[in-house]
Amino acid sequence: MEEYDYEELVTATESFSQKRLIGKGSHGLVYKGVLKDKKLVAIKKPITNTSEVVHDNSKLDNEIRVLLSLRENPHVINLLGTSQDSSNNKLLVMELMPQGSLHDLLHGCTTPPTWPKRVEIAIQVAKAVQFLHEGKPLVIHRDIKSANILFDSNWNTKLADFGLAVLKVDSQVSQPAGTIGYLDPCYITPSKLSTKNDVFSFGVVLLEIISGRKAIDMCRNPASIVDWAIPLIGEQRIVEICDTRIALPTYYMEATIRHMLCIAARCVSSNEDVRPSIGEIIRVIEIRVVQRIRFPIWMSFLRSVILLRRRQKLARRWQARCATHQQGDVHAHISSSGKLLLKEVLADITPN
Known part of the structure; x- marks a missing residue:
């Protein structure tokens, strides 16, 4: 875990400007920061204008201890490092979650x-x-x-x-x-x-x-x-x-x-x-x-495959029947079983 210089975090957040404030946790304020290397981070600092500073610091200490006990996981926030101001208040530097809560x-x-x-x-x-x-x-x-x-x-x-x-x-x-x-x-x-x-x-x-x-x-x-x-x-x-x-x-x-x-x-x-x-x-x-x-999704895919194969089979039957008749007999064939087969094809390609 990295130890960050406090002054770098002050610069990164424009002196913890209100416009950089992105959230409030159970024990501190969270600011968006831009480090020297242009890396975007979230910086959590305790609320120092109330009588609960000691309580808040204990929670920050607890959060650091718990996060350090965890191995990295894609579904848990990642702690990058810590810092400390002149009053020994601890700050947490974490990965930035830009899309909010x-x-x-x-x-x-x-x-x-x-x-x-x-x-x-x-x-x-x-x-x-x-x-x-x-x-x-x-x-x-x-x-x-x-x-x-x-x-x-x-x-x-x-x-x-x-x-x-x-x-x-x-x-x-x-x-x-x-x-x-x-x-x-x-x-x-x-x-x-x-x-x-x-x-x-x-x-x-x-x-x-x-x-x-x-x-x-x-x-x-x-x-x-x-x-x-x-x-x-x-x-x-x-x-x-x-x-x-x-x-x-x-x-x-x-x-x-x-x-x-x-x-x-x-x-x-x-x-x-x-x-x-x-x-x-x-x-x-x-x-x-x-x-x-x-x-x-699988049902739709399976249905598409079945319909495709059926259409191909009907097309082959159509071609086979036409090929078995001479040119003069084709019209007569169409007027009977051919019309029925054509209706099958059209029925199959018409959307439900």
């Missing part, structure tokens, strides 16, 4: 994502959580939400903001923490910390991806996305949950959405034993969801 895409974008893109996002977020839960050491993120899911230049997702994350090897566990709306209501004491807390948060994100509704929206009744969606899922009113800003999904995509909503319902269950592991979620998505997306 999932929260921005769902709630602030004039062109909402398509259904296939939403499925892709869900799979990538699940794989990020799987990487944390099945790694050594095991990591519990504790703040999985749409604002912490970022997009790189190719619109691939990465999970960010590890200030509240916990390494399971730690002997002391801090008090419950997270974001209202995504926070597991079962997580009320340090002893209740488990991977199921992240699974609950992931379930909320799934509901958010499908509905386009915020996790908590005080302008709606009920305000909680969980309280609103779960009764609808139980009554199989799937269409009412789907984001109304885009066309309703096709038959095959509707089946995909139905499976994802069933997964989400299990994730946010008040009974922790009902909640699946992230590994199980991945298996369900990859086996039941991805195959359903690809199935219509």
